[in-house]
Amino acid sequence: MEDGLGDVREADGGRMKVSGDHAVFNRVLLKLSGEALLGSEPYGIDPTVLARLAAEVKEAIELGVQMAVVVGGGNIFRGAGLADAGMDRVTGDHMGMLATVINSLALQDALERVGLFARVMSAIRINQVCEDYIRRRAIRHLEKGRVVVFASGTGNPFFTTDSAASLRAIEIGAELMIKATKVDGVFSADPVMHANARRYRHLTYDEVLDRRLNVMDLTAIVMCRDNNVPLRVYNMNRAGDLMRIIKGAGDVGTLVDNGDEA
Numbered sequence: 455m456e457d458g459l460g461d462v463r464e465a466d467g468g469r470m471k472v473s474g475d476h477a478v479f480n481r482v483l484l485k486l487s488g489e490a491l492l493g494s495e496p497y498g499i500d501p502t503v504l505a506r507l508a509a510e511v512k513e514a515i516e517l518g519v520q521m522a523v524v525v526g527g528g529n530i531f532r533g534a535g536l537a538d539a540g541m542d543r544v545t546g547d548h549m550g551m552l553a554t555v556i557n558s559l560a561l562q563d564a565l566e567r568v569g570l571f572a573r574v575m576s577a578i579r580i581n582q583v584c585e586d587y588i589r590r591r592a593i594r595h596l597e598k599g600r601v602v603v604f605a606s607g608t609g610n611p612f613f614t615t616d617s618a619a620s621l622r623a624i625e626i627g628a629e630l631m632i633k634a635t636k637v638d639g640v641f642s643a644d645p646v647m648h649a650n651a652r653r654y655r656h657l658t659y660d661e662v663l664d665r666r667l668n669v670m671d672l673t674a675i676v677m678c679r680d681n682n683v684p685l686r687v688y689n690m691n692r693a694g695d696l697m698r699i700i701k702g703a704g705d706v707g708t709l710v711d712n713g714d715e716a
């Protein structure tokens with residue numbers, strides 16, 4: 455089905471390939487936190503990080519994978535932090551969402567500079583700068599091999615971009631959500647603070663909830679669980695790991711899913 459309409463999962467089913475040299479996913483959603491874009495900069499965006507990410511996304515596109523990206527805004531503004539400093543929370547969240555637009559535009563530019571076609575789609579109407587988010591149009595872009603960068607989170611205050619990533623992954627029928635972090639996956643404790651922290655290779659969403667593991671906020675976890683979207687958490691600083699995930703490697707980072715119930 456090429457018209458972007460109808461049952462996305464059904465449309466994807468026949469096109470999945472399984473091979474060591476090929477992608478095992480047809481459509482994935484990558485979640486990048488704003489902090490991931492900081493790189494070695496104290497504030498804002500490190501262009502070398504963007505260039506590296508763009509090159510990795512290009513490899514995935516060249517394998518035939520449809521790539522959607524959700525970018526956070528924590529490198530610029532977070533609503534909760536602004537509210538702590540006395541600002542109205544909703545205004546702070548609006549600023550946080552606009553921060554994700556800034557990051558998304560920077561990523562779009564980096565993607566175009568490596569020769570890809572990319573479209574920023576915003577959940578808040580800001581249509582002299584980028585497209586509005588329209589699900590069917592997003593799917594059409596993906597089918598044409600364009601990278602879709604979802605900006606402005608969910609478009610609502612009091613949510614996070616992790617929740618936006620879960621929502622968009624479900625809406626577009628992504629077979630996997632990939633969360634880029636600065637550590638090697640999900641750990642039993644903060645691996646930066648605790649040398650004995652153990653990396654989980656596999657967890658169920660219920661285990662994440664029961665053990666209160668810091669993977670994503672609860673809204674995002676529950677949405678992925680209830681809609682059966684698997685999540686792989688990996689270290690974005692390990693070159694080649696994104697491709698390994700896309701080719702189906704099972705030993706990268708941590709996989710979170712519904713286990714045998716899935």
Ligand code: UDP
Binds near residue numbers: 529531549608616
């Ligand atoms: N935000 C929001 N609604 C959303 C997504 C994000 O209000 O659906 C705001 C919120 O203030 C948040 C900020 O945008 O703090 C940046 O997003 P997030 O903190 O998720 O970014 P990340 O931690 O991934 O960099």
